[in-house]
Amino acid sequence: MKVTVFGVGYVGLVQGAVLAEVGHKVVCVDVDQAKVDKLNQGGIPIYEPGLEPLVKQNVEAGRLSFTTDAKTGVEHGEVIFIAVGTPPDEDGSADLKYVLTVASTVAEHLNGHKIVVTKSTVPVGTADKVRATLGDKLSSLGKSPTFDVVSNPEFLKEGAAVNDCMRPDRIILGTDSALAQKKLRQLYAPFNRNHDKVIVMDVRSAELTKYAANCMLATKISFMNEMACLAEKFGADIENVRKGIGSDPRIGYQFIYPGCGYGGSCFPKDVQALVRSARAVGHDASILEAVEAVNYKQKEKLFGYIHQHFNGDLAGKTVAIWGLSFKPNTDDMREASSRVLMEQLWAAGARVQAYDPEAMEETQRIYGHRADLSLMGTKESALSGADMLVICTEWQVFRAPDFDLIKERLSNPVIFDGRNLFDPGQLAEQGFQYYAIGRGLSV
Numbered sequence: 001m002k003v004t005v006f007g008v009g010y011v012g013l014v015q016g017a018v019l020a021e022v023g024h025k026v027v028c029v030d031v032d033q034a035k036v037d038k039l040n041q042g043g044i045p046i047y048e049p050g051l052e053p054l055v056k057q058n059v060e061a062g063r064l065s066f067t068t069d070a071k072t073g074v075e076h077g078e079v080i081f082i083a084v085g086t087p088p089d090e091d092g093s094a095d096l097k098y099v100l101t102v103a104s105t106v107a108e109h110l111n112g113h114k115i116v117v118t119k120s121t122v123p124v125g126t127a128d129k130v131r132a133t134l135g136d137k138l139s140s141l142g143k144s145p146t147f148d149v150v151s152n153p154e155f156l157k158e159g160a161a162v163n164d165c166m167r168p169d170r171i172i173l174g175t176d177s178a179l180a181q182k183k184l185r186q187l188y189a190p191f192n193r194n195h196d197k198v199i200v201m202d203v204r205s206a207e208l209t210k211y212a213a214n215c216m217l218a219t220k221i222s223f224m225n226e227m228a229c230l231a232e233k234f235g236a237d238i239e240n241v242r243k244g245i246g247s248d249p250r251i252g253y254q255f256i257y258p259g260c261g262y263g264g265s266c267f268p269k270d271v272q273a274l275v276r277s278a279r280a281v282g283h284d285a286s287i288l289e290a291v292e293a294v295n296y297k298q299k300e301k302l303f304g305y306i307h308q309h310f311n312g313d314l315a316g317k318t319v320a321i322w323g324l325s326f327k328p329n330t331d332d333m334r335e336a337s338s339r340v341l342m343e344q345l346w347a348a349g350a351r352v353q354a355y356d357p358e359a360m361e362e363t364q365r366i367y368g369h370r371a372d373l374s375l376m377g378t379k380e381s382a383l384s385g386a387d388m389l390v391i392c393t394e395w396q397v398f399r400a401p402d403f404d405l406i407k408e409r410l411s412n413p414v415i416f417d418g419r420n421l422f423d424p425g426q427l428a429e430q431g432f433q434y435y436a437i438g439r440g441l442s443v
């Protein structure tokens with residue numbers, strides 16, 4: 001099938017490449033000329049495992065191309081995905097300006113029946129707005145082609161996005177159009193062979209499903225972080241508690257890791273957006289407000305331990321940080337816990353010496369060159385002359401480090417671990433002071 005994807009970010013680029021891989025002819029449109037140029041020259045603007053060869057093979061095979069020319073894009077696809085960003089606007093609601101701009105652009109170049117699919121995460125009621133924008137623009141241009149608007153939210157996880165799109169757990173289609181359902185079932189058939197993963201529902205339920213999924217996951221994290229705070233107060237170990245509750249199949253072990261807070265481009269903004277949408281219909285989403293508040297505090301936790309350990313005397317201290325991205329296997333720094341920590345450390349007069357396997361370029365782009373930030377080539381070099389080690393992201397390469405070397409390089413043998421990677425007993429034996437989340441010290 002001929003498919004067009006608007007937006008070549010984490011979602012659009014991966015989805016476009018995966019659809020091309022199974023044989024569809026995909027044109028990706030983006031307004032960012034630099035991104036499109038980079039992709040056309042064989043470069044990949046983001047880090048996502050397995051994405052680079054997939055894009056390369058499909059470009060070479062002539063099934064995947066990139067352009068800034070919206071007309072070419074709209075005329076090409078019988079199915080048109082909207083996969084542009086929906087960042088929070090000033091009050092935390094999802095900003096729909098990019099989504100509605102695409103809807104208007106699609107109307108401008110419409111050359112026959114199209115199925116317009118919102119893949120971006122959008123508040124309930126957005127499909128109606130997309131439909132109205134398309135309709136208004138078409139009538140202002142005196143055009144009358146028909147179109148369907150479908151909600152097909154995306155559930156990929158950054159860091160595992162290619163696999164998630166190749167083997168989706170579910171494919172949600174929010175539509176009441178038999179034609180749109182038939183076409184999208186055909187489009188997704190290559191990913192739907194093992195058993196039927198397509199769940200068809202009304203548009204509003206599909207839109208809410210995406211928010212409900214992300215808010216449930218964020219709730220699990222904040223719940224565990226709240227338990228971790230209680231474990232600290234009561235002198236319990238949250239890691240024992242985690243294992244204890246995870247063994248109940250109704251709870252399960254997945255997604256109940258305590259840590260220094262959730263970040264990324266989705267959970268923070270989606271929780272916030274649902275709180276705002278709820279308010280707009282006269283409902284206080286109290287659970288979600290608490291989820292957000294707990295996460296906000298949790299992101300300040302590491303600084304709290306550090307501040308306490310050094311009695312507030314952080315001026316001139318050098319802090320080695322391992323891990324900057326909001327989670328492993330991505331270069332994405334949006335809402336990363338490391339950013340809250342670094343900004344607090346800088347405000348207290350400390351220097352940061354950091355290493356991340358993929359996110360250092362992005363860190364440099366965000367913070368520029370500053371005297372109190374050194375981005376180091378290896379995790380070992382980040383330790384040299386530092387007064388402490390802090391772990392913000394659980395990249396695999398940090399899980400079994402050479403503790404003798406860490407001790408040798410740090411001026412104080414102290415580790416602050418935001419991801420509970422190590423065994424406190426072993427670290428104590430090796431002469432470290434070890435602070436982890438919910439495992440002892442109360443802040």
Ligand code: NAD
Binds near residue numbers: 035083102119120157
């Ligand atoms: P992103 O910021 O990485 O990419 C968005 C892209 O859209 C950018 O390249 C931007 O230049 C482009 N764009 C903006 N306006 C455009 C226009 N008028 N025409 C063409 N392109 C335009 O965003 P993302 O992380 O890919 O997220 C996209 C959407 O998918 C969001 O709604 C997000 O909530 C949702 N989502 C994201 C993830 C994730 O893990 N990143 C997962 C599921 C859903």
